[in-house]
Amino acid sequence: MPRVLVDAAAVPADRGALIRYVDGLVAALDRAGAELSVVCQRAEAERYRRLAPSAQILPGPVGITNRAARLAWEQTGLPLLARQAGADVIHAPYYSIPLSSGVPTVVTVHDATWFTEPDQHSPRAAFFRSATRTAVRHAKRVIVPSKATRDELVRVLSADPTRIDVAYHGVDLAQFHPPSEEEIRRAAMRCGLHGQPYVAFLGALDPRKNVPNLIRGFAAAVKRLDKPPALVLGGGVHEDDVDAACREVEATVRVIRPGYLRAPDLPGFLGGALVVAFPSRGEGFGLPVLEAMACGAPVLTTHRTSLPEVGGDAVAYTEPDADSIAAELGRLLASAERRKQLQEAGLARAREFTWDASAEAHLSSYQRAIE
Structure with missing residues (x-):
């Protein structure tokens, strides 16, 4: 089995979908018996030791909390750290890669909407477009979380499809599960609902997520x-167009x-x-959909x-x-029977997506990179 260095130092500090991807993958690689090294921010070292107790955890320099320095x-x-760790392959899970590492590099490209929906992104999109082009050109293998993302990379970047591997995300069923009454009560209390029923959205409030239209559609429904x-x-972050939509209703x-909601509150929420x-107008995978299904929503x-x-017929x-x-x-709110059908179908569908299966797909990609 190859020795893999995962560069978790690049992962943003918020508890969003990207860090759930890296956490789920690292833990599953460790369970699979991979020879694993994880480089991370110093503040995250103890957490990764708990997630992957058999892995070598390598805290990075203090200065890499700054993006330019990182x-x-x-x-x-x-690359120096990879050589010292005896790594056979580097996995960069967040778009950018070392251009001259001395060992094969695998990169995860999470979506292609930087190119297909440029007006739906913040000004940072220019950086991600440049990093993605470079990574797709220079990495030995490119991992994507869906066939749709693979097809978009081939279409918009003329990427070589034979160098792209699809590895679906998983869902942690210990964290995302049908909640108890106490978990529901606690999440509702944190949101100030006071017993009022609600429709939920979870994700970044950026233009691609289409929250202003959700607000307008909800108000009409x-x-x-x-x-x-x-x-x-x-x-x-609260975007200006979200504020404007709230003023309209x-x-x-x-x-x-x-x-942001705390991780323990997500099943109840x-x-x-x-x-x-x-x-959403487009996703590389759509982890919030999978996690909601796993919670019985x-x-x-x-x-x-x-x-x-991800959703299939569920x-x-x-x-x-x-x-x-x-x-x-409006149709869903009017039909308790339809909501019950979706709850049951979603729970069954969510069980098909595991981090262990994702880890196996990643290990196959690492081996292809080395070969």
Whole structure:
């Protein structure tokens, strides 16, 4: 089995989908018996020791908490560390790679929307487009989380499909599970719901996630209900267009923005919702959809890019415009029977996605890179 160095030092500090990918993968590689080294930020070292007790944990220099310093260290310090660790392959799980490492490099490209939906991203998109082009050109193997992402890389970057490996994400069923009444109560309390039912969204509030149209569609779906649910937007930075959409809707429509939610609160938040709505315009994988299904939530998402690969027949679909969201969400809110069907189908579907299977696909990719 190859000795693998995973560069977790590049992973953002927030508890978003990317860090859940790296955490799930590292733990599964360790369970699979991989000869594993993990380089990480010093503050994360103890956590990775718990996640992967058999792995060699290598805290990086103090200065790499700064992005510019980390990118410079990636070109020089990371290859040196790989040689010292005796690594056969480096896995860069976050777009950028060392250009001259002395050992084969595998990179994960999480999505191609930097190219296909450039107006739906922040100004950082230029950096990610450049890093992705470079990584796809120079890495020995490219790992993507869906067939849709593979196909988009081939289309927009003329990437060689024979060098791209699909490895679906998994879901940690210990963390994401149908919640107890106490977990639901605790999450509702943290969101200030006071017993009010709600529709949930979880993710970054960036343009690609389509939250303004969700707000408008939700307002239209509940406007005639005697006791309308709230809409709770769990996650990242509040964008200006989200604020504008909130100002558009009637004062009787309650939109709650609790910000980032703690990991222990996610099962109660997702599983306690009437519906989890994730009307994204495009995803590399769509981990929030999988995690919501694992928590027993009925899910409404879009039939865009990778999302049908994740949801299959176990979720409801909408177009991303506000009118379509209003219509499909209204149908779900009106039918407890349909929501129950989706809950059961989603739980069964979620069990098909495991980090152990993902780790096996990654190990195969590492071996191809070495060969």
